[in-house]
Each structure stands twice: as structure tokens, then as C-alpha cells.
Amino acid sequence: MSPYDPSAFPPFAVTVDLVVLTVRRHALCALAVRRGESPFQGRWALPGGFVRVDEDLSAAAARELVEETGLCAHDPESPVQVNGAHLEQLATYGDPKRDPRMRVVSVAHLALAPDLPAPRAGGDANSARWAPVDALLTQGGYGREGEQVAPLAFDHAQILADGVERARSKIEYSSLATAFCPPEFTVGELRRVYEAVWGVALDPRNFHRKVTGTPGFLVPTGGTTTRQGGRPAQLFRAGGATLLNPPMLRPDV
Amino acid sequence: MSPYDPSAFPPFAVTVDLVVLTVRRHALCALAVRRGESPFQGRWALPGGFVRVDEDLSAAAARELVEETGLCAHDPESPVQVNGAHLEQLATYGDPKRDPRMRVVSVAHLALAPDLPAPRAGGDANSARWAPVDALLTQGGYGREGEQVAPLAFDHAQILADGVERARSKIEYSSLATAFCPPEFTVGELRRVYEAVWGVALDPRNFHRKVTGTPGFLVPTGGTTTRQGGRPAQLFRAGGATLLNPPMLRPDV
DNA sequence: GTGTTTATCGTCAGGAAGACGACTATGATC
DNA sequence: GATCATAGTCGTCTTCCTGACGATAAACAC
Numbered sequence: 001m002s003p004y005d006p007s008a009f010p011p012f013a014v015t016v017d018l019v020v021l022t023v024r025r026h027a028l029c030a031l032a033v034r035r036g037e038s039p040f041q042g043r044w045a046l047p048g049g050f051v052r053v054d055e056d057l058s059a060a061a062a063r064e065l066v067e068e069t070g071l072c073a074h075d076p077e078s079p080v081q082v083n084g085a086h087l088e089q090l091a092t093y094g095d096p097k098r099d100p101r102m103r104v105v106s107v108a109h110l111a112l113a114p115d116l117p118a119p120r121a122g123g124d125a126n127s128a129r130w131a132p133v134d135a136l137l138t139q140g141g142y143g144r145e146g147e148q149v150a151p152l153a154f155d156h157a158q159i160l161a162d163g164v165e166r167a168r169s170k171i172e173y174s175s176l177a178t179a180f181c182p183p184e185f186t187v188g189e190l191r192r193v194y195e196a197v198w199g200v201a202l203d204p205r206n207f208h209r210k211v212t213g214t215p216g217f218l219v220p221t222g223g224t225t226t227r228q229g230g231r232p233a234q235l236f237r238a239g240g241a242t243l244l245n246p247p248m249l250r251p252d253v
Numbered sequence: 254m255s256p257y258d259p260s261a262f263p264p265f266a267v268t269v270d271l272v273v274l275t276v277r278r279h280a281l282c283a284l285a286v287r288r289g290e291s292p293f294q295g296r297w298a299l300p301g302g303f304v305r306v307d308e309d310l311s312a313a314a315a316r317e318l319v320e321e322t323g324l325c326a327h328d329p330e331s332p333v334q335v336n337g338a339h340l341e342q343l344a345t346y347g348d349p350k351r352d353p354r355m356r357v358v359s360v361a362h363l364a365l366a367p368d369l370p371a372p373r374a375g376g377d378a379n380s381a382r383w384a385p386v387d388a389l390l391t392q393g394g395y396g397r398e399g400e401q402v403a404p405l406a407f408d409h410a411q412i413l414a415d416g417v418e419r420a421r422s423k424i425e426y427s428s429l430a431t432a433f434c435p436p437e438f439t440v441g442e443l444r445r446v447y448e449a450v451w452g453v454a455l456d457p458r459n460f461h462r463k464v465t466g467t468p469g470f471l472v473p474t475g476g477t478t479t480r481q482g483g484r485p486a487q488l489f490r491a492g493g494a495t496l497l498n499p500p501m502l503r504p505d506v
Numbered sequence: 507g508t509g510t511t512t513a514t515c516g517t518c519a520g521g522a523a524g525a526c527g528a529c530t531a532t533g534a535t536c
Numbered sequence: 537g538a539t540c541a542t543a544g545t546c547g548t549c550t551t552c553c554t555g556a557c558g559a560t561a562a563a564c565a566c
Contacts, residue, residue, distance in 0.1 A: 010306040011264035014347070014358050053263040053356065057347040092345040092360050094267070094310040103306065105267050105358065107345050188512070206555060208514065230512025231562040246553075441543065459524065461545065466522095483543025484531040499522070 012094075013104045016061045017048035017156065019090060019163030020069065020111040022130065023180050023196045028167075029130040030160055031068065032152070036127070039100055040153030044136070046160065047128070048106065061087060061109035068128065069116060086112040086179035090163050098155050110163045112179035133164050168197055173247040175217055178238035184221055186233035187211060200251050210248065216241025265347075266357045269314045270301035270409065272343060272416030273322060273364040275383065276433050276449045281420075282383040283413055284321065285405070289380070292353055293406030297389070299413065300381070301359065314340060314362035321381065322369060338366040339432035343416050351408045363416045365432035386417050421450055426500040428470055431491035437474055439486035440464060453504050463501065469494025 020031035032044040047068040051060040065087060087109060094105040137157060151157055171177040171194065178185070180193045191207045211217055216239040224232040273284035285297040300321040304313040318340060340362060347358040390410060404410055424430040424447065431438070433446045444460045464470055469492040477485040 009266045009303045012267045012304075012358075013262045014265045014267070050262045051265075051347070051358075054349045056349060057345065057358070089344055091342055092310060094304070094360065096307045096309060105265075105304075105310070105360075107347065107358070186513085203555070203557085204512080205514075205516090205557080210554085212514095226512090226563060228512065229564070230510085231514080233513055249554080251555095439544085456524075456526085457544075458526080458546080462547095463523080465545095479532060479543090481543065482533065483541085484545080486544055502523075504524095 010103065013102060014051045015048050015104055015106045016051055016057060016064055017046045017093075017106045017108045017159055018061060018064055018068065018111055019046060019108060019160055020065065020113060021133070021163065021167055021180075022113045022115055023193050024115050024130055026192060026196050027132045027134075028164065028196050028199075030133050030136055030163075031128065032131050032136060033068065033128045035153055043150050043153040044131070045153035046108075046156045051107075057089065057107050058087070058109075061089075061107075061111075065109075065111055069113070085114075086110075086176060090159070090166060093155055093159060095155065106159075108159045108163065110166055112167065112176060114180055114182050133160065137161055137164075168250075171197060171248065172250055173244055174242055175238055175244060177248075181238075184223065184225075184235045184237060186225060186228065186235060187218075188228055188233055190218075190236075194248065198250055202251075214241075214244050214246065215239075217244060263356065266355060267304045268301050268357055268359045269304060269310060269317055270299045270346075270359045270361045270412055271314060271317055271321065271364055272299060272361060272413055273318065273338075273366060274386070274416065274420055274433075275366045275368055276446050277368050277383055279445060279449050280385045280387070281417065281449050281452075283386050283389055283416075284381065285384050285389060286321065286381045288406055296403050296406045297384070298406035299361075299409045304360075310342065310360050311340070311362075314342075314360075314364075318362075318364055322366065337432075337436075338364050339429060340364045343412070343419060346408055346412060348408065359412075361412045361416065363419055365420065365429060367433055367435050386413065390414055390417075421503075424450060424501065425503055426497055427495055428491055428497060430501075434491075437476065437478075437488045437490055439478060439481065439488060440471075441481055441486055443471075443489075447501065451503055455504075467494075467497055467499065468492075470497060 018031070022029050022031075031047060033047045035041055035043050035045050047064060049060070049064050049067075051057060055063070065085070090108040090110040092105060092107045096103060098104065098106075136152060137160060152160065167176070177190060177193045177197070180197075181189055187208050188204065190211060191202055191204060194207070195202055218236040219239045221235045221237055223235040225235055226232045271284070275282050275284075284300060286300045288294055288296050288298050300317060302313075302317050302320075304310060308316070318338065322338075343361040343363040345358060345360045349356060351357065351359070389405060390413060405413065420429070430443060430446045430450070433450075434442055440461050441457065443464060444455055444457060447460070448455055471489040472492045474488045474490055476488040478488055479485045
């Protein structure tokens with residue numbers, strides 16, 4: 001492979017696809033966009049697009065995230081959440097037949113965001129939405145209004161499943177669950193994140209003892225809130241720790 | 254992006270690079286090949302090569318692994334192979350400037366292998382070797398004969414570091430450490446794998462209690478061996494479990 | 507006030523893990 | 537053959553973590 005001759009290697013298209021997760025109404029939800037073109041026209045898919053010539057992979061993912069979620073300073077109320085959204089590379093999918101048109105290698109990324117306002121997508125309000133991952137992953141699942149939903153386009157069901165699995169396991173040993181929360185949050189709100197992502201019920205007392213006892217996980221802000229009803233709860237920010245020691249333990253497994 | 258026009262997206266070259274790890278003489282070692290061409294001519298690099306037109310990413314990685322080491326990648330579907338090795342996707346590296354010649358996106362893979370005979374590489378015995386990862390990762394480290402070694406080519410130091418970190422963390426909660434062992438091994442041999450990968454000393458008694466008590470991790474074969482000297486040790490095979498519960502705990506951290 | 511909801515503290519039993527003593531079974535050395 | 541070095545295996549003890557769960561606290565709705 002000495003001198004670089006464009007005919008000496010096969011040309012690929014490289015894209016980024018995004019698994020954007022959030023917790024809405026006690027359910028883990030993913031961002032889905034409706035395809036306007038063939039193939040899979042009309043089907044739901046993960047947001048994504050081509051990587052540009054002089055663009056790093058992570059930059060392409062960040063750009064797509066901004067384009068699809070519209071969080072780029074358009075929401076003056078929550079700019080901090082936007083900047084705090086977590087983004088990481090997930091995996092790369094390159095089956096030769098994953099796109100019927102051509103050879104496309106897609107570098108999937110995982111984004112975790114707090115509950116956001118309804119998504120926007122190119123001005124077409126109907127073309128993007130949050131959907132519970134359970135519905136998206138169930139072959140022939142049911143959508144928000146109970147209608148039948150076709151499986152995701154391409155291999156996006158696999159990508160979504162991998163992203164969900166990554167999130168489920170990573171909140172065990174990292175402080176990533178705070179990425180689902182607003183900048184200030186209560187222990188109860190954090191617990192509901194774990195419950196939604198894992199799909200289990202956790203004991204509030206043991207959970208409280210655990211998270212407040214893990215060094216570097218939570219930092220009290222001094223404020224309190226009653227937005228959840230009941231007795232006022234302390235507000236916390238995410239501490240500096242990224243790795244939790246000891247880790248949170250998922251029941252069963 | 255309706256009709257697929259080759260000029261509508263930038264063409265990329267896609268390669269696979271391999272982080273092949275093994276444990277030799279109580280040290281974690283990686284496979285390195287010497288570059289014969291510019292750029293980075295004469296420098297050490299990770300093995301790798303172009304993905305072919307109709308080849309899946311994992312197939313390309315497995316092919317490169319065979320070409321460089323003669324190893325067969327272990328297929329979870331098929332029975333354990335004598336020359337089996339663990340192979341998994343690691344991460345994808347696509348900085349626009351990572352290769353000075355052109356835009357190359359590299360899908361790095363991680364392979365774990367038992368201690369192998371000296372590597373072969375295209376018949377040139379001097380062009381491939383096992384090197385301790387510490388030496389490869391230390392900028393201006395020292396090689397086997399104590400000579401100064403230049404840093405790895407391209408961004409391969411970063412890729413290697415990521416691969417080592419993946420291996421270090423993954424043997425905590427999975428049975429992956431057995432991939433460094435021959436098909437039958439003793440508890441002591443497995444312990445020396447953990448010690449080499451983590452770079453710590455472990456208590457033989459607690460380690461023995463732990464691994465023999467973790468369900469599905471080890472299956473006694475009934476045989477014994479004295480190849481390590483001392484009292485004969487029981488031989489084990491890897492059990493079916495891939496996820497360890499409870500996990501092995503890395504000291505400190 | 508009473509009831510409901512959520513937050514927070516405390517207690518207790520069971521289990522896991524680190525530290526470490528003791529014993530066993532080989533080969534090597536004298 | 538006795539002794540020693542080496543490695544493997546079994547136990548014990550203490551400490552800490554965790555799950556189960558009782559009890560109290562502070563808000564709101566009626």
C-alpha cells in the first residue's frame with residue numbers, strides 16, 4: 001500500500017447515528033425521526049448523517065445532536081442542561097448489506113439528556129419524536145397513540161438495543177445517571193432515573209443511603225425543593241467523580 | 254440525499270487496527286509490527302489493514318488476526334478452539350489528521366490471546382513482535398534489549414491505551430481473563446493473569462476462594478498439573494458464564 | 507385536624523472481602 | 537532420606553456493604 005492511490009482501497013461512506021436517550025414520565029425514551037425517503041420511507045429511524053470531510057467523528061455526532069434536538073441556545077431556560085448533555089461513542093456498524101444502496105459504515109454515538117421539550121427536526125414537527133425504547137424495540141410495537149409501529153429502519157433496532165444496554169450497565173459504575181437529570185436534582189429524582197432505565201423499583205431508603213454515601217457522586221447545593229410533592233428534598237449537583245466506588249448494584253441480574 | 258451520487262458524500266478509507274494482548278513472563282504484552290513504508294517508516298505500529306468491499310468489520314478484524322498471528326478468532330457459536338482468541342470491537346478513530354495521506358477511519362478491535370509462540374508476519378520474522386505495553390506506551394520507552402523505542406505510529410498509542418484500559422476493566426466483571434489462559438489452566442495461572450493485567454499482587458488464598466466460589470466461572474476438569482512447581486494444582490476450564498456475579502474487585506481504585 | 511405523599515434517619519441480620527494462620531503436596535538440594 | 541523452597545488449598549476473624557424494614561419529618565389537600 002505504498003503510494004496512496006484512490007483505487008487501491010474501496011471507498012466507503014461514513015455516517016454517525018445517534019442514540020439519544022432521556023427519561024420521560026418514568027420511561028426510558030429515545031429520539032426517533034421519520035424517514036422521508038427511500039429506502040425505509042416513512043419508517044422511524046435514529047437521527048444521523050454523513051461525516052464531513054474535515055470533521056472529527058465526535059464533532060459530527062455533536063453537530064447532528066444539535067441539529068436534531070434543537071437545543072443549541074434556542075431554549076434560554078436550559079442552556080446548562082444542553083451543554084451538560086453526555087455524548088460518547090457507542091460502536092461502529094459496517095455490515096456490507098446494512099444499507100441497500102451502498103457501503104456505509106456508521107459510527108453510532110450515545111447521548112444522554114435530561115427531559116427536553118418536544119424535539120424539532122427541520123421545522124417539521126411530526127418528523128421527530130420521543131418514543132419509549134420498549135415500543136421501538138418490540139418488533140411491531142405500539143406507539144404513543146397505541147398504533148402499530150413498524151421496526152426501525154436499517155439495523156437501527158440493533159444500534160438502539162446496544163445503546164440502551166450501554167446506558168443500563170454504565171449507570172451502575174459511573175455517575176452517568178446524573179446526565180438524565182437537570183443541573184440540580186433531588187435524590188428521589190435520581191432514583192426515578194435508575195428505576196426507569198433499569199425497569200425496577202428501588203428502596204428509597206437504601207438508595208438514599210447509598211448515593212449520599214458514595215464519595216464524589218453528589219454535592220448538596222444547600223437548596224431544597226418540593227416540586228415532587230411531599231416533604232421538601234435537598235437539592236444536589238453532580239460531584240466530580242465519574243467512576244462510582246462502590247458501584248450501584250442492579251437488582252437480580 | 255435522495256439519489257446516491259458518489260459526489261454527494263466524502264469518500265473515506267476504512268481500516269481495522271488490532272490491539273492483540275497476551276500475558277508473557279508476568280507482563281501484559283501487545284503485538285506490534287514494524288512499518289516498512291512512509292509515513293512512520295521503521296516505527297512500530299499496531300497490525301491492521303483495509304476493510305474489503307464485501308467484508309464485515311468483524312470479518313476484516315478476524316482476517317487480520319489470522320494473517321498476523323495465525324490465531325483463529327473464537328466464535329461464541331462454535332466450540333472452543335485450541336487456538337481460540339477473544340475478539341471484540343474496541344472503538345473507532347477518525348480524526349481528519351490521524352493519517353497524513355488521506356482520510357482514514359479505523360475501527361480498532363481488541364483481541365486477547367493465550368501466550369503464543371513468536372509471532373509471524375508475512376515471513377519477515379523481524380517485523381512483528383510482542384512488546385510489554387508499558388514500554389510501548391511510555392513515550393521513548395525501552396524495548397526488549399533495553400534500546401530506546403520511538404512512540405507508536407499514527408494514533409496507535411491512544412488506541413493501545415484504550416484497548417489496555419478496556420481489558421483491565423472488563424476482566425473485573427466478565428470471565429474474559431480466561432481468554433489469556435490455555436484451554437485448561439490452574440487457579441494460580443489465572444491469578445497471574447489478573448496480576449499481570451492489573452499490575453498488582455493478589456492474595457492467593459482470597460483469590461482462590463473468590464474464583465472457585467463465583468458460579469459459572471470455572472469448571473474443574475478433574476486433572477491436576479505440577480507445571481508451575483510446588484503442590485499439584487487442580488485444572489479448570491472456563492465455565493459458561495460471561496458475566497461474573499459478584500465481580501472480581503481490583504484493589505485500590 | 508386527618509390523611510397522603512415524599513424525604514430522611516436508624517436498626518438489624520446476612521454476606522462478601524481483606525488480612526492472615528495453618529496445612530498439604532510436590533520438586534530441588536544437601 | 538531429611539530438609540527446604542514453592543505453590544496450592546482450607547479456615548478464621550473482623551470489617552464493611554447491602555437488603556429488608558420500622559420510624560420520624562415536613563410539606564400539601566381536604
